[in-house]
Amino acid sequence: xxxxxxxxxxxxxxxxxxxxxxxxxxxxxxxxxxxxxxxxxxxxxxxxxxxxxxxxxxxxxxxxxxxxxxxxxxxxxxxxxxxxxxxxxxxxxxxxxxxxxxxxxxxxxxxxxxxxxxxxxxxxxxxxxxxxxxxxxxxxxxxxxxxxxxxxxxxxxxxxxxxxxxxxxxxxxxxxxxxxxxxxxxxxxxxxxxxxxxxxxxxxxxxxxxxxxxxxxxxxxxxxxxxxxxxxxxxxxxxxxxxxxxx
Amino acid sequence: xxxxxxxxxxxxxxxxxxxxxxxxxxxxxxxxxxxxxxxxxxxxxxxxxxxxxxxxxxxxxxxxxxxxxxxxxxxxxxxxxxxxxxxxxxxxxxxxxxxxxxxxxxxxxxxxxxxxxxxxxxxxxxxxxxxxxxxxxxxxxxxxxxxxxxxxxxxxxxxxxxxxxxxxxxxxxxxxxxxxxxxxxxxxxxxxxxxxxxxxxxxxxxxxxxxxxxxxxxxxxxxxxxxxxxxxxxxxxxxxxxxxxxxxxxxxxxxxxxxxxxxxxxxxxxxxxxxxxxxxxxxxxxxxxxxxxxxxxxxx
Numbered sequence: 256x257x258x259x260x261x262x263x264x265x266x267x268x269x270x271x272x273x274x275x276x277x278x279x280x281x282x283x284x285x286x287x288x289x290x291x292x293x294x295x296x297x298x299x300x301x302x303x304x305x306x307x308x309x310x311x312x313x314x315x316x317x318x319x320x321x322x323x324x325x326x327x328x329x330x331x332x333x334x335x336x337x338x339x340x341x342x343x344x345x346x347x348x349x350x351x352x353x354x355x356x357x358x359x360x361x362x363x364x365x366x367x368x369x370x371x372x373x374x375x376x377x378x379x380x381x382x383x384x385x386x387x388x389x390x391x392x393x394x395x396x397x398x399x400x401x402x403x404x405x406x407x408x409x410x411x412x413x414x415x416x417x418x419x420x421x422x423x424x425x426x427x428x429x430x431x432x433x434x435x436x437x438x439x440x441x442x443x444x445x446x447x448x449x450x451x452x453x454x455x456x457x458x459x460x461x462x463x464x465x466x467x468x469x470x471x472x473x474x475x476x477x478x479x480x481x482x483x484x485x486x487x488x489x490x491x492x493x494x495x496x497x498x499x500x501x502x
Numbered sequence: 503x504x505x506x507x508x509x510x511x512x513x514x515x516x517x518x519x520x521x522x523x524x525x526x527x528x529x530x531x532x533x534x535x536x537x538x539x540x541x542x543x544x545x546x547x548x549x550x551x552x553x554x555x556x557x558x559x560x561x562x563x564x565x566x567x568x569x570x571x572x573x574x575x576x577x578x579x580x581x582x583x584x585x586x587x588x589x590x591x592x593x594x595x596x597x598x599x600x601x602x603x604x605x606x607x608x609x610x611x612x613x614x615x616x617x618x619x620x621x622x623x624x625x626x627x628x629x630x631x632x633x634x635x636x637x638x639x640x641x642x643x644x645x646x647x648x649x650x651x652x653x654x655x656x657x658x659x660x661x662x663x664x665x666x667x668x669x670x671x672x673x674x675x676x677x678x679x680x681x682x683x684x685x686x687x688x689x690x691x692x693x694x695x696x697x698x699x700x701x702x703x704x705x706x707x708x709x710x711x712x713x714x715x716x717x718x719x720x721x722x723x724x725x726x727x728x729x730x731x732x733x734x735x736x737x738x739x740x741x742x743x744x745x746x747x748x749x750x751x752x753x754x755x756x757x758x759x760x761x762x763x764x765x766x767x768x769x770x771x772x773x774x775x776x777x778x779x780x781x782x783x784x785x786x787x788x789x790x791x792x793x794x795x796x797x798x799x800x801x802x
Contacts, residue, residue, distance in 0.1 A: 346673070
């Protein structure tokens with residue numbers, strides 16, 4: 256579904272991502288792990304068009320999205336969340352989802368004006384369902400910045416889902432969560448997978464990664480050092496060395 | 503009575519100017535070009551009624567549309583830069599517009615006098631209102647008809663998805679892109695809408711003063727334009743109106759005895775206000791309070 260081929264990103268002399276190749280299959284949860292600064296978030300940002308790539312290519316569902324502008328990546332079917340939550344704090348919970356409803360199937364069939372102004376009726380039912388799914392139904396009118404941390408994380412996930420993407424990129428969604436919240440997040444990811452969404456999960460929290468992913472790739476200094484099932488990765492000596500600094 | 507009508511006219515026109523900056527400010531852009539747009543609307547509107555003998559309403563609307571086009575065209579290159587660089591770029595554009603009118607001559611004979619813009623001497627004889635026998639009160643009413651119309655349109659826009667999209671861009675451009683919002687088209691649209699409103703206000707201004715010149719549209723006016731929505735806050739359009747009333751109605755009149763020192767005090771007051779109330783004088787909390795005092799049901 257998502258194919259990254261020989262992808263590189265250099266910031267000055269630093270090779271943040273170095274000849275990285277990945278293939279995420281449709282319907283799977285693919286984990287991307289690695290120590291701090293290993294290039295995980297940069298990879299997500301490259302896929303999403305935040306930075307131009309230095310070399311290599313990114314293909315999604317057969318379409319070359321390597322040089323797609325950031326706002327068009329969603330149209331291709333990829334939505335994301337951010338490592339440090341980036342909600343629209345002064346908008347209400349409802350409005351946060353409303354602006355994100357650049358729904359894929361509505362995009363072509365509707366006129367520019369109605370897409371820009373309206374969508375109130377069309378989106379209302381979908382937004383309400385999404386709020387319920389996220390456990391935020393009672394917070395609909397609240398400003399996003401007044402939400403508790405866990406609620407903000409859930410809202411950001413809901414916002415990414417609002418456009419009904421085919422694939423989700425989750426950039427450290429468990430950061431700052433307690434064990435109970437991580438458990439809920441794992442359930443949510445399994446539900447999304449069951450709903451047919453392909454997921455690329457960038458994460459530090461191992462219990463989450465090992466619990467929900469089908470396959471994992473490990474990065475270190477921008478290079479892929481291992482790839483396999485969670486079991487294979489746990490037993491891989493190169494991975495242990497990267498994480499613990501000793502063989 | 504004429505004093506109050508004059509006041510009402512001034513406040514009305516400045517409200518349009520402030521609202522033109524409000525729309526652009528919603529997307530997080532501080533534009534110092536609004537006085538330039540205002541000037542374009544003023545000169546074009548005046549030329550249409552004086553030189554082409556148009557009625558004021560179509561003249562205003564055409565001037566506003568033309569200004570919106572200029573604003574959108576300026577928007578493309580200007581919006582590639584952000585923050586302070588955008589302030590400088592838009593300031594430079596505003597000054598360029600002012601200097602254009604400083605050098606622009608286009609006079610035709612009308613009866614036994616020459617009419618039309620005459621460079622540094624300005625554009626005199628924009629006499630649509632007196633020629634058609636409008637009283638000062640009627641002119642004030644006419645102005646406020648347009649002010650109310652624009653405010654209602656913006657109020658409705660604010661509550662539609664478009665308003666949320668503008669604010670989303672103003673808050674976090676990266677997140678806005680990630681939900682599929684095209685930053686360029688949103689910013690250019692906001693700039694165009696702001697240009698339309700400024701052009702409309704400028705055309706009205708030209709007609710009620712009957713005489714405009716380049717120096718009316720300098721940095722001071724540009725500063726006022728952006729100060730209104732900043733002081734008024736971005737909660738809704740009423741903040742801008744209240745800020746205009748506060749500055750033009752209260753400060754300017756009450757501090758008249760200070761003479762030239764008054765302008766210095768403005769600067770100080772704006773700095774003070776932005777420090778004490780960073781979200782504007784009328785932020786969400788004050789708006790809620792006012793709504794409750796006025797008997798509206800406070801909504802979330």
